[in-house]
Amino acid sequence: MFSKLLCSLILFPCISLFSQTVRHPVSSPYTSLGAYSSSQSDIFSFSGNPASLAELKNSSAGIHSERRFLLSELNNYAVVAGLHMKTGSFGVRFGYSGFSDYNETQAGITYARKLSGNLDAGVQFNYYAIKIAGYGNSSTINFAIGYMLHITDKIHFGMQAYNPFGGKFGNNEQEKLASNYSLGFGLESSSKFFVSAEIEKEEDLPLNVKVGFQYKFLSQFMVRAGIVSETSNAYIGIGFTVKSFRIDVISSYHPLLGITPAMLLLFNFKSIEH
Numbered sequence: 001m002f003s004k005l006l007c008s009l010i011l012f013p014c015i016s017l018f019s020q021t022v023r024h025p026v027s028s029p030y031t032s033l034g035a036y037s038s039s040q041s042d043i044f045s046f047s048g049n050p051a052s053l054a055e056l057k058n059s060s061a062g063i064h065s066e067r068r069f070l071l072s073e074l075n076n077y078a079v080v081a082g083l084h085m086k087t088g089s090f091g092v093r094f095g096y097s098g099f100s101d102y103n104e105t106q107a108g109i110t111y112a113r114k115l116s117g118n119l120d121a122g123v124q125f126n127y128y129a130i131k132i133a134g135y136g137n138s139s140t141i142n143f144a145i146g147y148m149l150h151i152t153d154k155i156h157f158g159m160q161a162y163n164p165f166g167g168k169f170g171n172n173e174q175e176k177l178a179s180n181y182s183l184g185f186g187l188e189s190s191s192k193f194f195v196s197a198e199i200e201k202e203e204d205l206p207l208n209v210k211v212g213f214q215y216k217f218l219s220q221f222m223v224r225a226g227i228v229s230e231t232s233n234a235y236i237g238i239g240f241t242v243k244s245f246r247i248d249v250i251s252s253y254h255p256l257l258g259i260t261p262a263m264l265l266l267f268n269f270k271s272i273e274h
Helices: 003-015 050-055
Strands: 058-068 074-085 088-098 104-115 118-134 136-150 154-164 175-177 179-190 192-203 209-215 221-228 235-242 247-252 256-267
Touching: 050 088, 050 104, 050 118, 050 136, 050 154, 136 175, 235 256
Parallel strands: none
Antiparallel strands: 058 074, 058 256, 074 088, 088 104, 104 118, 118 136, 136 154, 154 179, 179 192, 192 209, 209 221, 221 235, 235 247, 247 256
C-alpha cells in the first residue's frame, strides 16, 4: 500500500501538468554513455542519440531491466536490437514502465548512417502510450533527430532534438509530451578510458548536466560511473564480456529516494558483409 502511494506521488506531477515529462530509466545515463564515442558505443547508445547507431560495428541485441527505488510498481524494461548494413544501421527499441494501475509503453524505430567520413546522422520515430486506471489510455507519435561530428578519432561532439513539435495526448490534445534537446561531448583518451559530458534541456525543466566515464581495467571487464545534476543521482556499474556476450550489473543512488538496481544483457552477432 505504501509503495503504491509513493508511486502515485512520484507520478502525479507528470499526469497533472500540460507538458508530460519524458520518462527515462534511472540508469539511462549508464546505458547511453557510449553515445558520444566511436569505439565504445554499443546497441544501447542510440537511446542517447540516434546518430550513434551509425557507429554500430555488428548487428546486436540487448535487454535492460531496473527496479526504480526498489519499488515493483516502478519496474522498467527495455529491449533493443540493431542491424548493421553497408547502407546504414537500423535499430528498434521497446520499453515498458509502471504497473497495472499506471504504465507507459514506448516503441521506436531508428535509422542512422554516415554522411561523410566524420559526420553521422540518425532519425527515430516513436510511439508513446500511457494507461491510467479509471482514466483510460492515450497515445501519441513523435520523432527525434540527431547528429554526430567526429572531430578527431578521439574527440566527438553531437546534438539531439527529441519531439521538437507534435506529440500531443488526449481527445482535445491539451497535454503535450515534452520536447527535449541535448548537446554531448566525448573524449577517448585511450582505448581503455572514455569520458562523456552532456547538457540536456527538457521543456519546463532546468538545465541538466550528465557526466560519466568508462574504464576497461581488463580486456573482459569495464566499469562505468557518473552523476546527473538535475536529481543529484549517481550511478556505477561493472560489465563483464565473454565471447559475444556482455552482462552489466548497475546501481543508481538518489539522495532522497534511495537505490535503483539494474541489469543489462547484450549480445553481438558475427559481422556479416552485405
